[in-house]
Amino acid sequence: MIDPVRVLRVYHGGRIEAHRERERALVAAGVDVTLVAPSDWPEATNDDTGADPFRTIELPVKRPGDVNRHAYESRDAIRALIGEVRPDVLDLHEEPFSVAARQWLRVAPKELPVVMYTAQNVDKRFPPPFAQYERAAFRRVTALYPCSRQAASVARGKGFAGELDVLPLGFDETVFFPGEQSLEDELVIALFGRLVPEKGLSDAVRVLALLNELRPTRLVVAGSGPDEAAGRALAASLGVSDSLEIEPWLALGELATTYRRAQVVLIPSRPTETWVEQFGRVIVEAQASGAVVAGYSSGSIPEVAGDPAILTAVGGWADLGDRIARLAADPAEFAARRAAGIELSRERTWSDVAERQTALYE
Numbered sequence: 228m229i230d231p232v233r234v235l236r237v238y239h240g241g242r243i244e245a246h247r248e249r250e251r252a253l254v255a256a257g258v259d260v261t262l263v264a265p266s267d268w269p270e271a272t273n274d275d276t277g278a279d280p281f282r283t284i285e286l287p288v289k290r291p292g293d294v295n296r297h298a299y300e301s302r303d304a305i306r307a308l309i310g311e312v313r314p315d316v317l318d319l320h321e322e323p324f325s326v327a328a329r330q331w332l333r334v335a336p337k338e339l340p341v342v343m344y345t346a347q348n349v350d351k352r353f354p355p356p357f358a359q360y361e362r363a364a365f366r367r368v369t370a371l372y373p374c375s376r377q378a379a380s381v382a383r384g385k386g387f388a389g390e391l392d393v394l395p396l397g398f399d400e401t402v403f404f405p406g407e408q409s410l411e412d413e414l415v416i417a418l419f420g421r422l423v424p425e426k427g428l429s430d431a432v433r434v435l436a437l438l439n440e441l442r443p444t445r446l447v448v449a450g451s452g453p454d455e456a457a458g459r460a461l462a463a464s465l466g467v468s469d470s471l472e473i474e475p476w477l478a479l480g481e482l483a484t485t486y487r488r489a490q491v492v493l494i495p496s497r498p499t500e501t502w503v504e505q506f507g508r509v510i511v512e513a514q515a516s517g518a519v520v521a522g523y524s525s526g527s528i529p530e531v532a533g534d535p536a537i538l539t540a541v542g543g544w545a546d547l548g549d550r551i552a553r554l555a556a557d558p559a560e561f562a563a564r565r566a567a568g569i570e571l572s573r574e575r576t577w578s579d580v581a582e583r584q585t586a587l588y589e
Contacts, residue, residue, distance in 0.1 A: 348377035392583060399577055400576045491521050517565055
């Protein structure tokens, strides 16, 4: 009997219960996983990590919550952990330019294969020392698993020459599955995520107002952030406050139920000078839940959402609202786009992602 591949995974999001689905799927695929996560991280739950089918080790970090600048407090603890676990592969689920990745790469033995994640889909030129961290990582890392083709292209353009496999972010098919959405019901459009200007809450409210002139429509928002007040104020000025629901961050089961309420999930993301939409986990979860995705053609949205989605130019909220209105008046088109989205999502379960990631490890 062949021993399973022994992998030490480092992931800042590992303290969040909903973000450990990849590790569970890897274990189910036959990988021996040990997860390292910060002992303190925003949005982290107080759940029992011992209930997972893998070991989780929590280490103190400086700057908890700063994805790319947090640092583990003890380099000796990192070295001791690598020596204890004796992994076949070190998997750094951190960006190549990040401080945490730099720490682990400097301590890891030269003979230890390292794989690394990246979602960076903008060709940024980082200031020192981050540019040096990134170049050193690309020289050291054996393989990359970007979450989009855009991110893969950026890595290649910056000189990464090793093994590369684009692995999408997945979803748990036991949690996210199609609802019974019908156009005979009130039209529900939804927005999920951080409420910041670039995520487009204001545009979503404008779409709500446009649609409400044609048929009863409700906008359900799950998330929190500084843009909430502006979104509520805009809804009041447009006379649609009663049709707007904003819920804070939801538990996984409640989140899935909210997806299944919606016929349409909005992704009206606007690029900034330093950011464009990356993979967009919401897209996969929405399509798996039977909702049609509608948003702007920006960043990796077209790649991830594919043909089933309704996409318009960035900022074209009136055009987006018109397209959604036409969809809501055409049951055949709605059914076709919905079915195509469900079919596309079946290629992105965590089980499928884990099988491909296991092959990369091997």
